Structure formats: C-alpha cells, structure tokens
Amino acid sequence: MSMVRKVASISAALLLCAATSTTALAQKKYGPGVSDTEIKIGNIMPYSGPASAYGVIGRTEAAYFKKINDAGGINGRKINFISYDDAYSPPKAVEQARKLVESDEVLLIFNSLGTPSNSAIHKYMNAKKVPQLFVATGATKWNDPKNFPWTMGWQPNYQSETQIYAKYLLKEKPNAKIGVLFQNDDYGKDYLKGLKDGLGAKASSMIVMEESYETSEPTIDNHIVKLKASGADVFVNITTPKFAAQAIKKAAEIGWTPTQFLNNVSASVGSVIKPAGYENAQNIISAAYVKDVTDPQWHDDAGMREFLAFMERDFPEGNKLDGSTVVGYGVAQTLVQVLKQCGDDLTRDNVMKQAANLKSFRTEVLLPGISINTSPTDFAPISQLQLMRFKGEKWELFGDIISADVDG
Known part of the structure; x- marks a missing residue:
C-alpha cells in the first residue's frame, strides 16, 4: 500500500470513529438524575395523616419498580425511586418537592398524591420545568398543557x-x-x-x-x-x-x-x-376505570392474573383487595412505558414529549374498552368510566x- 493510500485509509478510519462517537454522544441525552445505570424518580405520598390509606399506592409502585430493576431495568438503567411522606399537608409537600428537585436532583416527580398537595407545588414544578407527571388526583386543572406544560394527570377527572x-x-x-x-x-x-x-x-x-x-x-x-x-x-x-x-x-x-x-x-x-x-x-x-380483584369475571383474565402474580411474588405484604394497589400498579406501568419511549433521550423535555404521545396504550388492569391516549393538547390520559x-x-x-x- 502506498503511503498516500495508507494515510487516506487512516484518515477515513479516524473520520469513521469520530462520526461513530458523535452519533453515540448524540443518541444519549441525560437530564438531572440520569446516568448510564440509573434514573432517579421522585414521589410524594401521605404515608401518615388523614389520607394515609393511600400510602399503599407508593408502596405498590416501589415494589413494581423493584420488579423492573430485578429484570434488568429500562434499557439497562435501574429506577431509583425516592418517595417521601407529606402527611397530606400542602406545606410539607412543598418542602418535599424542593428536596427532591434541588437536593436529590430527580429527573421528575411521579404520581404525587392529593389535590391540595399537588396544587401547592403546581407553579413551582412548572417554573423549574420539572415534570409533575401522572399526579394522583383527578382534579380537572391538571389538563392544562397551555399554561402548565410540565403537569399531567392520569386518572379520569x-x-x-x-x-x-x-x-x-x-x-x-x-x-x-x-x-x-x-x-x-x-x-x-x-x-x-x-x-x-x-x-x-x-x-x-x-x-x-x-x-x-x-x-x-x-x-x-x-x-x-x-x-x-x-x-x-x-x-x-x-x-x-x-x-x-x-x-x-x-x-x-x-x-x-x-x-x-x-x-x-x-x-x-x-x-x-x-x-x-x-x-x-x-x-x-x-x-x-380499573378492574376489581373481587369481581369473578376477571378470574381468568390474563391482565388480572399478571397483577395477582405480582402481588404474590413482589408485594406479598400488600392487600390485593385494596383498589389502590391496582391503581399503583397501573400508573407505574404507564411511567415505564414513557421511559421506554424516551430511549436514550432521558431529558425532562423528552419525558413530557413522550408522556404527551401515548396512543391507545393499555395497562391490562384497565377495564376493557378503556385505553390511555394523550397529545400535546390533551393531558388527560384516561377519560372513560363505567358505573358500578x-x-x-x-x-x-x-x-x-x-x-x-x-x-x-
């Protein structure tokens, strides 16, 4: 090989390496709380106080994320789920949200519970441009992407x-x-x-x-x-x-x-x-809007069998008769779907973009005929109900x- 051809080959190889490295770098975009091995997710729950019955939602979510982590995580990254108690107190919720965003530096706050608590952190989360995602309250105001683009509900309003x-x-x-x-x-x-x-x-x-x-x-x-x-x-x-x-x-x-x-x-x-x-x-x-464990019509339902297997294996201390466990399981599955859609672009912007791009997504604990749909102008994931x-x-x-x- 002549010296000229050799130099050309080396140059081409170096260019290829540079291009490959640039592509790899371009593919991976991380926001706060994200690395090649971890995704930090924040959460606020009333583990104590007058609404403590809902604390089981946070415990169900923790068990579900552990199950996901044990199976390898999401695209190789483990979820670090940091959940704090606010005792259903708005001032305490503000304190915990600041801690999660400013000290723990989480990527997002997920499924924080209660209308008063979420109302107290609503403006803060949007001013900080941190996703306040799939809040655990059905207040109508969470569906306001124009004025509050960083906040999204989950359940029917x-x-x-x-x-x-x-x-x-x-x-x-x-x-x-x-x-x-x-x-x-x-x-x-x-x-x-x-x-x-x-x-x-x-x-x-x-x-x-x-x-x-x-x-x-x-x-x-x-x-x-x-x-x-x-x-x-x-x-x-x-x-x-x-x-x-x-x-x-x-x-x-x-x-x-x-x-x-x-x-x-x-x-x-x-x-x-x-x-x-x-x-x-x-x-x-x-x-x-979700299936009820006590209803015999779901005894042979694949989605319910999957949920009951999770309860038995991953959350045996949980009460499967408590409807809050079904809700916690379903909303955790929805977040996992959003994070999967994000791929290697785990920025706060892309989290909201993917959350606003759920098309006919079903967690199998939803009633038949109900699915999750969002768009940049529709931040109400579930908008169907059945009387019982x-x-x-x-x-x-x-x-x-x-x-x-x-x-x-």
Whole structure:
C-alpha cells in the first residue's frame, strides 16, 4: 500500500470513529438524575395523616419498580425511586418537592398524591420545568398543557365522574333530593362543581344540602346526622377513604337509607367497604376505570392474573383487595412505558414529549374498552368510566363505558 493510500485509509478510519462517537454522544441525552445505570424518580405520598390509606399506592409502585430493576431495568438503567411522606399537608409537600428537585436532583416527580398537595407545588414544578407527571388526583386543572406544560394527570377527572352521576340521576330519579358531603378543598369542590354542572338548571332545586368537612376532624358523624335531617333521599359521598368508611357506617347506624353515590377515589373494597361493613354498603353506586380483584369475571383474565402474580411474588405484604394497589400498579406501568419511549433521550423535555404521545396504550388492569391516549393538547390520559353497584361483597359493573366530556 502506498503511503498516500495508507494515510487516506487512516484518515477515513479516524473520520469513521469520530462520526461513530458523535452519533453515540448524540443518541444519549441525560437530564438531572440520569446516568448510564440509573434514573432517579421522585414521589410524594401521605404515608401518615388523614389520607394515609393511600400510602399503599407508593408502596405498590416501589415494589413494581423493584420488579423492573430485578429484570434488568429500562434499557439497562435501574429506577431509583425516592418517595417521601407529606402527611397530606400542602406545606410539607412543598418542602418535599424542593428536596427532591434541588437536593436529590430527580429527573421528575411521579404520581404525587392529593389535590391540595399537588396544587401547592403546581407553579413551582412548572417554573423549574420539572415534570409533575401522572399526579394522583383527578382534579380537572391538571389538563392544562397551555399554561402548565410540565403537569399531567392520569386518572379520569373528578368533574367527569360526578357529571356521569348527575346524568344517571336526571334519568332515573329526576325528583331526587340530594345531600352532598364533600371535603373542603380543591378535590371536594371539583367533584361538587361536576355534579352541579351535570344537573344544570335543576342543581339548585335538587341539591337540598351541601355539607363540607375538614380533614382535621376526627369524625364526620355529625355531618351525616345533619344530611339525614335535611330529608335528602340521595347521598353523594365526596370523601377520602377514612371518612368514606365513617359516612357509610354512620348512615346505616342512624337508619338513613338514601340512594348513595361514592366517589371512585374511595371505592376500594379493602380500605373502605370492608371497614364500613359489607351489609352497610349494599347498592352504593360508584364508577370504575380499573378492574376489581373481587369481581369473578376477571378470574381468568390474563391482565388480572399478571397483577395477582405480582402481588404474590413482589408485594406479598400488600392487600390485593385494596383498589389502590391496582391503581399503583397501573400508573407505574404507564411511567415505564414513557421511559421506554424516551430511549436514550432521558431529558425532562423528552419525558413530557413522550408522556404527551401515548396512543391507545393499555395497562391490562384497565377495564376493557378503556385505553390511555394523550397529545400535546390533551393531558388527560384516561377519560372513560363505567358505573358500578355494590352487591354482596363486590362491585358489579353496569351500563356502557362512558366517555368524559369535560376539558381542562
């Protein structure tokens, strides 16, 4: 080989190496908390306090991410799941969010729970341009990509749910006298607004009493007594698990037998219905978007078998009857899908881009006919529900899958 050809060959080889290195570098883009071996994910849960029943969601997610890590992680990277307690206290949530973003330097905060807590960190997360992804609250305001491009919900929104109850009442019980119990915060008010919007012009005549309670109250028995005295024959129960169980039990104790509607966030058989007493919960109506372990129709369902295998093998201390475990499992699977779609571009920008590009994605714990869809202008991943009625020791689905018609 002549010297000229040899130099040319070496130059070509060097150019090829340089091009390959540049391509490799171009392919890998990392935001805070990401390396070749790790993805740091932050989370805030009420492991203590008045909404501690929801803490199982965070524990389910931790178990699911461990399962993913044990199988090799996501594209070779292990999830480092850092989850803090805020005791359902907005000031504490702010403190924990700052710690996760500024000290732990997580890539994103995932599935932080509670409307008050998420509202408290909403502006901070968007100012910092850190994904506040798949928040564990159905408030309608999480679907606002124009003003809050770094925040996205996951579950169906609260207003849609109570609008569905309103439609049912207008058709089945148009002369109903409705008593409402609601938590006095953004979560409770969002549900109440949906009910009023759904009832339309009839809201003022049909709703005979609105009772609000504070999460600091040890018991809500006095509110139930007042609602019974109002003459209401329909009870819309907009409460978190501890208070939902109290309300169902107290209504039965004082012989109040209205048609009851229970918000989905407290429809767990394990953490609400069983403590309230199965006999006290008969014929309560709620709405669902995920499968219920107690429903025999899913016994041979592949998705449910997969979930139960996970509970047995990876989270044996968890209560499979608690609907929150199903939710934690489903939302964790959705995050894994987003991270897979990100490939080696694990920047905060790309996380939001991929989260807003979920097309007919299904975690198999969703009810048949319900899928997850997002776009740059639609930050409401799940917008379908099905009504269900409590019979015996389980929920029974009825009617069709209903699509929400409420936008953020």
